[in-house]
Amino acid sequence: MDTLRTYILRLVTVAVFMVAMTVPTVQARDFVVVIDPGHGGKDAGALGDKTNEKTVNLAVGLKLRKLLNKEMKDVKVVMTRDDDRFVTLQGRCDIANKAKADLFISIHANSIDKKSPKRKTINGAAVYTLGLSRSNANLEVAMRENGVMKLESDYSTTYQGFDPSSAESYIMFEMMQHNNLDQSINLAQAVQNEFVATAGRRNLGVKQAPFWVLVKTGMPAILVELDFICNPTQEKFMSSASGQDKLARSIFNGIKKYRGSNGKTTIAAQSPVVANDAGDNEDAEAETSAPAAAQGKIVYKVQFLTSDSELRRGDKRLKGLSPVESYRDGGLVKYTHGSTTSMAEAQKILKKVKKSFPQAFIIKTRDGKRIK
Ligand SMILES: [Zn+2]
Structure with a gap:
């Protein structure tokens, strides 16, 4: 009985090992x-x-x-x-x-x-x-x-x-x-x-x-x-x-x-529809002044919301986040917060935005257009 049990145990171990071995090929699929x-x-x-x-x-x-x-x-x-x-x-x-x-x-x-x-x-x-x-x-x-x-x-x-x-x-x-x-x-x-x-x-x-x-x-x-x-x-x-x-x-x-096209997106024009509501956001000034100095450079923004129509300023779906910018992409309106040439700064902004929008992520833009 004991030898049978050992045998089965060994078989199971081999089987588990073989499953583990196949994992890398799954990743290289x-x-x-x-x-x-x-x-x-x-x-x-x-x-x-x-x-x-x-x-x-x-x-x-x-x-x-x-x-x-x-x-x-x-x-x-x-x-x-x-x-x-x-x-x-x-x-x-x-x-x-x-x-x-x-x-x-x-x-x-x-x-x-x-x-x-x-x-x-x-x-x-x-x-x-x-x-x-x-x-x-x-x-x-x-x-x-x-x-x-x-x-x-x-x-x-x-x-x-x-x-x-x-x-x-x-x-x-x-x-x-x-x-x-x-x-x-x-x-x-x-x-x-x-x-x-x-x-x-x-x-x-x-x-x-x-x-x-x-x-x-x-x-x-x-x-x-x-x-x-x-x-x-x-x-x-x-x-x-x-x-x-x-x-x-x-x-x-x-x-x-x-x-x-590698799934790449081409973004036509960036059209901010919500004016900057400076004042209630301590980072606002630094963020909004960044693009002027960043011509030709990569500017990071935090995208947090997609809507199929333009939202009015103060819309509850923006959850009080301000200032926000938006751009149109394939018939949808994408909303971003923050604007910085520093990735570390972008990470900080992301962390803040994620409290209200857990799925927010950082995008790269150059001269107002999103790049990938
Ligand atoms: Zn059907």
Whole structure:
């Protein structure tokens, strides 16, 4: 008995050692893309006349996987589903987070209410990133897509009381920050351009909405709405092999462009919208005078908040932080505090800002433009 126990113990030790040995290869991994074909199994998604959303999403997802495997050799593809099965929304996020994915791409087809007179004519592709939208139309899309969590018997436990069909529920996302938003928007723009250029879709633009799968994934993440499956013409396109090829190719080309630019963001103009409220901040003078003396030099700022619209001076979401500056980036407004050429000073400012905004981080700027 004792020798058997020793033997088992030895086996376990070897097994643990082997697991430990594999850790470095995990770190030296490839670029991981998680493809998430929306819906599946008992959840058909939006319905067309002849087919349904889950079928279209899966077909395009599988074609995208094929393209990546064939033409982007350093990419490792992980699918949240590669057949007709039900996967929970949180389950999809868990797969992506566990795979330590570099990109998360959720594939969906759009639809509008059965009673809408535009149901048979509405068309166009849109790519979403995470954001709290002030637009009802965008929120409605997120509500419909998030609504599938109600198909899970214990959804209110899993989603902590979140009600996907109540607008109030989304208020909890108001202060939501997404560290990967810059990259997500770059990817979204690249894919959206391709939907127009390569797949001939009408351009509905890059949008922001609080989709659960974008809230809970910790990497650059987008959700694509290929086109409207309630429109028979678009349904025909999306269910045809050639249409699906073009849609998959569009996403592939978008990923390629995104990777080519290294996920770097280009910031157009810096436009401070909130005047400096000097006086209540002892560092204000030193900070605001820094840029003048810093021409051509790297200036550090602490970015603490992203909003899809400009906030008024004194908005409670700024939590009393002052002075603040902002710049526009990909349709979003980014808020910063502090301005210094010293990294040590920037760290001090960061520490202070983090008390109110735990996810704040330091950005580099030169001549008023963000650099990476
Ligand atoms: Zn969907």
